[in-house]
Amino acid sequence: MRALTYHGAKDLRIDTVPDPVIEQPDDIVLRVTATAICGSDLHIYRGKIPMVDDGDVLGHEFMGVVEEVGAGVRDIRKGDRVVVPFTISCGECFFCRLQQYACCETTNDGRGAILNRKAITPPAALFGYSGLYGGVPGGQAELVRVPKANVGPLVVPGSLGDEQVLFLSDILPTGYQAALNAEVGEGSTVAIFGAGPVGMMAAACCRMLGAERILMVDQYRYRLDFAVQAYGVEEINFEECDDPAELIIERTGYRGVDASIEAVGFEAKGSVTETVLTAAKLEGSSGKALRQCIAATRRGGMVSVAGVYAGFIHAFMFGDAFDKGLTFRMGQTHVQRYMVELLQFIEDGRLVPDAIISHRMKLADAPRGYEIFEEKQEDCRKVVLTP
Template identity: 55%
Template sequence: MRALTYHGHHDVRIETVDDPTIQQPDDIIVKVTTAGICGADLHLYRGKNSPMKLGDILGQEFIGEVVETGPEVTSVRKGDRVVVPSVIACGRCFFCKRGQHAACETTAGRDGGQSDRHIPPRAALFGFGHAHGAIPGGHAEYVRVPHGNVGPRPILDSLTDEQAIFLGSSLPASYQAAVEAGIGPGHSVAIFGAGPVGLLAAACARMLGAEQIFVIDHHPYRLAFAEKHYDAHTINFDEVDAPEQEIISRTAGRRGVDTVIDAVGFEAKGSTLETVLSKIKLEPGSSIALRQCLAAVRRGGHVSISGAYWGTTSNVALTEAFDRGVTLTMGQAHVHPYLSELQEHIAKGALQPEKIISHGMSLEEAAAGYLIFDRKEEECRKVILRP
């Protein structure tokens, strides 16, 4: 089959590789019909995060048709059109039983942890390297899907591929951030980052009843999109020295917003010092987005982090956050618990994730898609691939 493989920083290639096969009795094989390039994929493309080996197949967001099932698979059948969560979960462990599938302690294997080897690692992820289970990803013609009775979900007939592709990763990440933050009618929300997750977070916040939404980024075309489609107040941080102060000045009583969503994470555009420290490996990433999030939220407010952080993060004003009683939630999207309700929201028209797609390309063009998405060329918001 044809697949997108990793060959080093900013070097991905379409190659012919072996077709996947059933390895466990509850495996399934999915023929990929549509895949998406995520911001998380760019972390690997740029040489961040998870250890990668030459030839690893990328891609954590994909949908397709079940073409083969192991003898113990009962939840899906050959011919089913399914979405596959980016998170691979067993469905049986302590965390899976609590709906915390991204914390599954069985699928990543012994070497799947990132920091404390004395606790079980978090769940494996498709196409995300050897610290996350070393499971080949979905930027390919076919994918082996472990735990076929737990992850894959049939897609509603009324949903198009362009709508359903977001269900495996991007949309659950945005929705989880909004739901965990308790966004509801009349709330004010600030979203740092107008990439796919940030834009979808704005859509979720609006659907949940938020009255005032701020979106902060430095790409004018993405800010214009947020303003047009989600009626957001936009702030370009290249033009405003202190976006958090701009937000506060436009909220009732200058208290700050009820909720902030950090959809940027450790690759935020930071100060010159942070950029230098990151390049010489003394500072894993910028904490500027998180600092601004904590500064923009009101007393007793909520900061929900969907953007990935890696390693240590310095210069975060936890003293101020403590003084103001700020609640912090964060983590990998659990995906599985949200699939049914998100499909219903899309089917009813309450969410229209397909709006953010800017580029549709063939799998053979995937390397060009990564380059365009990484460089933000051609007003790129979201790239989908079709094998």
């Protein structure tokens, strides 16, 4: 089969690799009909994620038609069309029983990214995301093996097109979990830092949950313009505003928002000091977006972190968070917990996740798709690939 493979930073290629086969009784093999480039894929593309080997197949947002079914698969049949969560979870361990599927302690033979690990078990394996998370081949390919198929894949109705449901695999549940973690409800005021795909999905979910005001911070005019039109946000361009949190405080009567959602992650554009510390590997992530969240949120408010972070963070300003009595919630998304509910919202027309798609390309053009997405060319918001 043909698949997108990694060969170093900014060196992705379409290669011919062996077809996947059933390895365990609860596996399925999927013929991919749609896949997408995720913002977290760009961390790999930039060479920022360790333990990615030459030839690794990328991609964790995908769906398709079932080609083969293992003997232990219960509810999925050959020919079913399914969307697959990016987390691989067993459904039976301590964490899965709590519906904390991203914490599954049985599927990942890697170590995860935690530094002060002690003897704790690693988090769930992820598709297409380095040996830290199991080294499982991803779905930016013609075919993919899906382990733990009794827990992950969701059969989707034929009345909905692939693009309408594809983002159930990652960014839509991630945006939804971010909004729930922020306790967004009727009348809420929310600041969202980052107008990438996850930030857009968070805005859509906040609006659906009844948020009264959504203030969105980003540096790209075209993304902010789209968010204003699609979700009615109040835009703040941090290329034009040195301190977005200060402006947010002013706009909320000098109180702050009820909640901030951080949808940028560890490569947020930080200070010169942070750039130097990161280059010297004395810091794992830029803390600028987190500091902005802490500053913009009212006393007693929520900070919901959907962006990916790793390692040490300079100037976290924990004292400010304590003084304000803030609550932090964060972590990988427990996708399986939300998929059925979100599918219903899509069917009801309450969510239209495919509205953010700006580019549709063939899998053969995936390297160019990564370049467009990375460089923010052609007003790129989200790239969907079809084999």
